[in-house]
Amino acid sequence: MSSRMAKLDRLLALVHALAEDAEGLTLDEMATRIGVNRRTAERMRDIIMMHFDLEDVVDGRVKRWRIVGRLGRMFTQPSPEELAALQTEIDGQHNLGQHARAEILNSLLGKIRGALDAKAKARTAPDLEALAKAQRTLFTAGSAASVPGETLAAVQGAIIAGSMIEFDYRAEGKEEAAWRRVVPYGLIHGSISYLVGKIPSGSLPPVYYRLDRMENVRASNQPGVVPDDFDLDEWLSESFGIWRDAQHDVMLRFKPSAASRAREWRFHPKQHCEDEPDGFLTVSFRAGGLRELAEHLFCWGANVEIRSPDELRSQMVEMLETSLSAHRAN
Known part of the structure; x- marks a missing residue:
């Protein structure tokens, strides 16, 4: 795509964004949405204002803009x-x-x-x-489990209604299912789908429930509203994977031969990468789920050094010794 076409594409994308967002967008949000700086977003807003009914909305000390009315078919097709x-x-x-x-x-x-x-x-x-x-979605090896349509519909219905959800849950290793009633905090989708649910009484934090292990799922007659200060993305970032435990400050050091590949890798949403003078790359973040992180780092072999925490290094040593012992025995 030429530079001129790219500019036109971004301008049209911003038109769509201003028409679709009911609350409007700030200049910073416009810039982020289309990948430009604030000054460029301001110039594009002025151009759009010449051709569309662009309304400004004051939200406290923040100013937002939105296109009033609906766009024609040529813009929405x-x-x-x-x-x-x-x-x-x-x-x-x-x-x-x-x-x-x-x-x-x-x-x-x-x-x-x-x-x-x-x-x-x-x-x-x-x-x-x-x-x-x-076009295809890449298939990778890993756990997979189908979810009945009625289970997904029941969970989504409870979230929309703001009610708790009840179900019989067969935990891993258990032969019989146990009744549960939780506040539905969110849904996580992948090769396995999970409900993030919290038992209403007590101070226990939200936990994962696999949707494929839930039976007799139904909305409860008890209200179950998620607290306003709960952020699903923030909660997910507290752990490397599914298993949740105490958070640790993780620091990984990659050899120069693997630094380029590691720089393109996303280990954690809040990771920080730092290039060292000798060609090494340091990746740091804070998260729990050390066992799953160790399992992932296993595939990096000798290209990565675990600087911290000690608990993660111990996990890796244990995995290496167990694997070595099993393969030598055969």
């Missing part, structure tokens, strides 16, 4: 690339065994395509077919 991206996600969810989520997305795709007029359908069909055929 989906492109073949957008439709193909959704189709690829649908196929990927099916391949993961997440058929319930795939059906929700497939229903959305059907509604979007159904809203197109005959001319638009004819125009996008060939490109959509070509792109959908040529």
